[in-house]
Amino acid sequence: MLSTPETEALLLSLKVSLWAVAGSLPLAFALAYALARGRFRGKALVEALVTLPLVLPPVVTGYLLLLAFGRHGPIGIWLESWFGVSVMFRWTGAAIAAAIMALPLMVGAIRLSLEAVDRRLEVAARTLGATRWGAFASVTLPLALPGIIAAAVLGFARALGEFGATITFVSNIPGETQTLPIAIYSVLQQPGGEAAAARLSVIAVALSLGALLVSQWLTRRTHAARSRHDVQP
Amino acid sequence: MSFDIDISARLGSFDLAAQFSTGPGLTALFGTSGIGKTSILDMVAGIARPDRGRIVVADRVLFDSAAGIDVPPEARHAGYVFQDGRLFVHRRVRANLLYGWKRAAPTDRWIGFDEVVELLGIGHLLDRWPATLSGGEAQRVAIGRALLSGARFLLMDEPLASLDGPRKREIIEVIVRLRDELKLPILYVSHDEAEVAALATQRIDLDAVVPRVEVTAAASWAAVDDYFAAQFLPLDAALDAALAANAAAGLPAHDVAPNQGKLLALLVQMSGAKRILEIGTLGGVSTIWLARAAGAEGTVVTLEADARHAEVARANIAAAGLVDRVDLRVGAALDTLPMLAGAAPFDLVFIDADKPNNPAYLRWALQLSRPGTVIIADNVVRDGAVIDAASADARVHGVRDMLALIAAEPRLDATALQTVGSKGWDGFAIAIVKAVPAA
Numbered sequence: 001m002l003s004t005p006e007t008e009a010l011l012l013s014l015k016v017s018l019w020a021v022a023g024s025l026p027l028a029f030a031l032a033y034a035l036a037r038g039r040f041r042g043k044a045l046v047e048a049l050v051t052l053p054l055v056l057p058p059v060v061t062g063y064l065l066l067l068a069f070g071r072h073g074p075i076g077i078w079l080e081s082w083f084g085v086s087v088m089f090r091w092t093g094a095a096i097a098a099a100i101m102a103l104p105l106m107v108g109a110i111r112l113s114l115e116a117v118d119r120r121l122e123v124a125a126r127t128l129g130a131t132r133w134g135a136f137a138s139v140t141l142p143l144a145l146p147g148i149i150a151a152a153v154l155g156f157a158r159a160l161g162e163f164g165a166t167i168t169f170v171s172n173i174p175g176e177t178q179t180l181p182i183a184i185y186s187v188l189q190q191p192g193g194e195a196a197a198a199r200l201s202v203i204a205v206a207l208s209l210g211a212l213l214v215s216q217w218l219t220r221r222t223h224a225a226r227s228r229h230d231v232q233p
Numbered sequence: 234m235s236f237d238i239d240i241s242a243r244l245g246s247f248d249l250a251a252q253f254s255t256g257p258g259l260t261a262l263f264g265t266s267g268i269g270k271t272s273i274l275d276m277v278a279g280i281a282r283p284d285r286g287r288i289v290v291a292d293r294v295l296f297d298s299a300a301g302i303d304v305p306p307e308a309r310h311a312g313y314v315f316q317d318g319r320l321f322v323h324r325r326v327r328a329n330l331l332y333g334w335k336r337a338a339p340t341d342r343w344i345g346f347d348e349v350v351e352l353l354g355i356g357h358l359l360d361r362w363p364a365t366l367s368g369g370e371a372q373r374v375a376i377g378r379a380l381l382s383g384a385r386f387l388l389m390d391e392p393l394a395s396l397d398g399p400r401k402r403e404i405i406e407v408i409v410r411l412r413d414e415l416k417l418p419i420l421y422v423s424h425d426e427a428e429v430a431a432l433a434t435q436r437i438d439l440d441a442v443v444p445r446v447e448v449t450a451a452a453s454w455a456a457v458d459d460y461f462a463a464q465f466l467p468l469d470a471a472l473d474a475a476l477a478a479n480a481a482a483g484l485p486a487h488d489v490a491p492n493q494g495k496l497l498a499l500l501v502q503m504s505g506a507k508r509i510l511e512i513g514t515l516g517g518v519s520t521i522w523l524a525r526a527a528g529a530e531g532t533v534v535t536l537e538a539d540a541r542h543a544e545v546a547r548a549n550i551a552a553a554g555l556v557d558r559v560d561l562r563v564g565a566a567l568d569t570l571p572m573l574a575g576a577a578p579f580d581l582v583f584i585d586a587d588k589p590n591n592p593a594y595l596r597w598a599l600q601l602s603r604p605g606t607v608i609i610a611d612n613v614v615r616d617g618a619v620i621d622a623a624s625a626d627a628r629v630h631g632v633r634d635m636l637a638l639i640a641a642e643p644r645l646d647a648t649a650l651q652t653v654g655s656k657g658w659d660g661f662a663i664a665i666v667k668a669v670p671a672a
Binding site for chain 1: 379
């Protein structure tokens, strides 16, 4: 049903999005935890910086990534000299762009799920013999977990849809950086590409819709777990 | 002392300063809402930190700002029962109960799972989710969870506040069992008079009138003693000198407080006692009170086991000019008492010596008495330990056995009173010998 390049674009999109989410989840969690629990100077600035990719033109984000990760960019030089790698025009660069764009959504969702956990439960756990980390791991984390998974799914959906920053940062290389949205854009540039664009769009809609539904279901489950009045063993 | 607390902290807009010491049993922290009662519990549990001070529970230092001690909450072994239960909503009742148990060292598990389930009557709830429990059920599970965590003492923050009448009575029964059967020291916050009356062994009122809260059980007892002393007891050079000499000689600070010494003197005068027997001289402060009250023609026979104490007492009595009224005999009282038949009967006997021998001293006091003789026995409350039938302290058993003897003795009519003051929380028993026709 799909042509080889189309299948390639779909699989690449899935790979890029999965790595984007997997790679940025720890950072998203750390930022969400700091914003939910922390009291520190410059919290408002951190909050604004995390949210920035959401409102900035994606082209600008892509351009900034280009400056940072490029051959002469600070991170680019560092990656080159220490690991001998470059993310320029590579699928890894696409994953970084997708991760940056998904980060605000993930941080926001994880933060909400952490803030929804009654902190007094963690305090109760401390009095029952749990260390600070133990109380977090055994009480807060399990209670926030559905929200964290929902955030990851949401981030995945956002990464699938990423276009502007990616094409600016790592260009449009079939099989390497040509993700699903970029593939759709490309086929639309060619005469007679409408059918391929439609096929790919249907897939994009299905993937995004599915991800959103899963995310919503998980969020609802979190709330239901807090008021399990009707669930009997 | 169960809870020995002296802390201060700035809490938002007001300063909290709490100083109190409690005996065994359940101590109620009483007062209206919003005056820092819960903060005190939080500080004892280690989930809030006082600015400075010291928290000692059952002789274990949990916090001492001067010594840099701040035991983390997980190592304090506090069984904190929160007002809102705070069960873990993502774990069933069984997992809630076992949460602290799993984390406790095997040596800290002094009570078993089945025992707790039985005690609290929660066997039918084990597979339920917390959200399906009623308020009373949740509170019982919360208590069980605290006990199983290896708690060495309980902190209860208005555990009945969210319950209705019948549920309240149920939980009160449970708490009474914790207090009386498990013998756990309990610090209990409440603003409900009836609750406190039903549960408290001891009550500490927190003053809510001013934002500056001062909890001053021991400190205010001492202050009131000072006030009474200033009212009724003029400066007394001889007694002050005796107290100073006792302190200088390193005698235990068990001298009678001035207003209590005065009570002894009043009792002597009220009963018209002339021949007085004192068992336990120590440094002679009470001896001076008794001898003065007995008057010029009175005599006080006083018995002291410790030769060094007797020496200090002899000097004090001489300095007070009472040598001719006092007959100080050195030696174990059980050896010297049998030699007093010639001086008997006594009009008043004051028993204030080694407590384990109290029952024997009482028998001797009776032996050496006549109808109308007044017998006073000191230190019968011992910070409330007197109610502890399972006490490991031989002095407590000495007092309890003596009180039982007094109660069972047809020749004695008696009562006992608690006192608080500069000597802390204690009390005395007082009895009069009656003429009983031969059966």
